[in-house]
Amino acid sequence: MEFLYMFSLVMISVFFYLLLRVVFSCWVWPISAYLKLKTRGFRGPTPSFPLGNLEEMKNISRKTSSQSIRSSMISHDIHSTVFPYFAQWQQSHGKVFIYWLGTEPFLYIADPEFLKRMSNGVMGKSWGKPRVFKRDREPMFGDGLVMVEGDDWVRQRHVITPAFAPANLKAMASSMVDSTTIMIEKWSSLIDSGHREIDVEREITSLAGEIIARTSFGLSYGSGREVFEKLRAMQITLFKTNRYVGVPFSKYMCPKQTLEAKRLGKEIDSLLSSIIEARRNNPGKGYIEKDLLGLLLEENHENGQLGKTLTTRELVDECKTFFFGGHETTALALSWTLLLLAQNHQWQNQLREEIREVIGDNELHFAALAGLKKMGWVMNEVLRLYSPAPNVQRQAREDIRVNELTIPNGTNMWIDVVAMHHDPDLWGPDVNEFKPERFQEDNLYGGCKHKMGFLPFGFGGRMCVGRNLTSMEYKVVLTLLLSKFSFSISPAYCHSPSILLSLRPSRGLPLVVKPLI
Numbered sequence: 001m002e003f004l005y006m007f008s009l010v011m012i013s014v015f016f017y018l019l020l021r022v023v024f025s026c027w028v029w030p031i032s033a034y035l036k037l038k039t040r041g042f043r044g045p046t047p048s049f050p051l052g053n054l055e056e057m058k059n060i061s062r063k064t065s066s067q068s069i070r071s072s073m074i075s076h077d078i079h080s081t082v083f084p085y086f087a088q089w090q091q092s093h094g095k096v097f098i099y100w101l102g103t104e105p106f107l108y109i110a111d112p113e114f115l116k117r118m119s120n121g122v123m124g125k126s127w128g129k130p131r132v133f134k135r136d137r138e139p140m141f142g143d144g145l146v147m148v149e150g151d152d153w154v155r156q157r158h159v160i161t162p163a164f165a166p167a168n169l170k171a172m173a174s175s176m177v178d179s180t181t182i183m184i185e186k187w188s189s190l191i192d193s194g195h196r197e198i199d200v201e202r203e204i205t206s207l208a209g210e211i212i213a214r215t216s217f218g219l220s221y222g223s224g225r226e227v228f229e230k231l232r233a234m235q236i237t238l239f240k241t242n243r244y245v246g247v248p249f250s251k252y253m254c255p256k257q258t259l260e261a262k263r264l265g266k267e268i269d270s271l272l273s274s275i276i277e278a279r280r281n282n283p284g285k286g287y288i289e290k291d292l293l294g295l296l297l298e299e300n301h302e303n304g305q306l307g308k309t310l311t312t313r314e315l316v317d318e319c320k321t322f323f324f325g326g327h328e329t330t331a332l333a334l335s336w337t338l339l340l341l342a343q344n345h346q347w348q349n350q351l352r353e354e355i356r357e358v359i360g361d362n363e364l365h366f367a368a369l370a371g372l373k374k375m376g377w378v379m380n381e382v383l384r385l386y387s388p389a390p391n392v393q394r395q396a397r398e399d400i401r402v403n404e405l406t407i408p409n410g411t412n413m414w415i416d417v418v419a420m421h422h423d424p425d426l427w428g429p430d431v432n433e434f435k436p437e438r439f440q441e442d443n444l445y446g447g448c449k450h451k452m453g454f455l456p457f458g459f460g461g462r463m464c465v466g467r468n469l470t471s472m473e474y475k476v477v478l479t480l481l482l483s484k485f486s487f488s489i490s491p492a493y494c495h496s497p498s499i500l501l502s503l504r505p506s507r508g509l510p511l512v513v514k515p516l517i
């Protein structure tokens, strides 16, 4: 009898606890955050609780995609296609406003001056990353450099940055050449056997996966492919659950995907742990001399300086971070480049001419890459028009004052890179044209009217650590491809850039590829 009484008491307490959590999560906290932001002068589309503005975003996207299917033209004016809800809200609320993903307030920013003022007083280590995304992407990045905060970020960044120094990257160029040469041979035999078209995005994503596997962990592609495929499967799974980001208890709404992402995460962790253990136990055996993991393990050696070492757990998370952050973004930069060059034959020829002048018949070496100036302009212009990382996210860990506004601690920020890269106020009336020559005079900002208006690699202390590696890979792969083939648009190509975490051609990228005579 007493047991039954106790049991009922516990059940009632649990029930009330859960009820209170639901009431607070779905109503009390969001409403108080909403009022706080409103009294501090922030405006934006009206949210409904607990979905915030998600329903409206879905409706606007649905409407836009049904309209855009009818158009088959390649337009680079993509902001209103990839972020139609932001384009629409900008018209009524300007370039800075609050919108809600579920019960999470997000400060939308597409104004570089506001961004500058906001970030002026905040050090790299004081920025947070939105907890909603952290939870969602935990299986992918764990506590790797992309997500970590505070003193742990300082320590990790301190250990990782030197690994990406040009002197270390130099040794990786030849493995990039090897992998690209294998892909070129495959393309040549495909063409010989009658294939006219190649889906360059699929091919280059595989190539970039192989390159990052080799340059990060020194793997043969056989074992790299398993990690790569699991990461890719996880990305798709996470995207499906993403639709409910910010909605309390949303992970219970798609339990299948949540469990699937967890399972994949565990498998990837265990694969990577065994790679790290093998590397620790057999230093230097069977791997290229200097790869990223090798460099990090050097920092991690027994006499490593106090406070600079990375634990095995952290190394696993860094490996995942490099793998995910490193292959997909670079592959997309290269794929979009091939599309734009297929559309602009005069630039394709100019780059070929530059390759002949700078490299000639010599073997491709790291030192020669700096001479490929025009290729650098083309890369920047592609990153402007089709930024693989379409947004940068932060979370305030303290109240931040910008002019007369105070951004409360805990507010998430969504910096719309696509909007700024396509803003005629910043770039002029030819903003949506492919004009690499913008970067001729001003190779850092392409003549953008504001220094914070061109952010393909983010900003401040948290700027992308892998940008030198990307630039090298981009030049190696593009040089080899343009020296062998010419590229034209396939009639089968349908221009539909869309967001799957990164900005990708959602219906593939078939191009007509012909060997050069």
Ligand code: HEM
Pocket: 145, 146, 147, 157, 321, 322, 323, 325, 326, 327, 329, 330, 333, 387, 388, 389, 391, 392, 393, 455, 456, 457, 458, 459, 460, 461, 462, 463, 464, 465, 466, 467, 469, 470
């Ligand atoms: C075209 C290629 C790439 C693009 C567009 C890109 C873009 C970005 C962006 C936008 C950020 C966020 C910066 C911020 O929050 O301000 C970032 C951070 C980062 N990226 Fe990249 N990235 C690329 C390639 C790479 C590569 C090749 C690697 C590594 C192998 C890499 C590793 C990282 C890491 C570790 C961070 C976190 C840095 C930190 O928070 O301290 N990225 N990247």
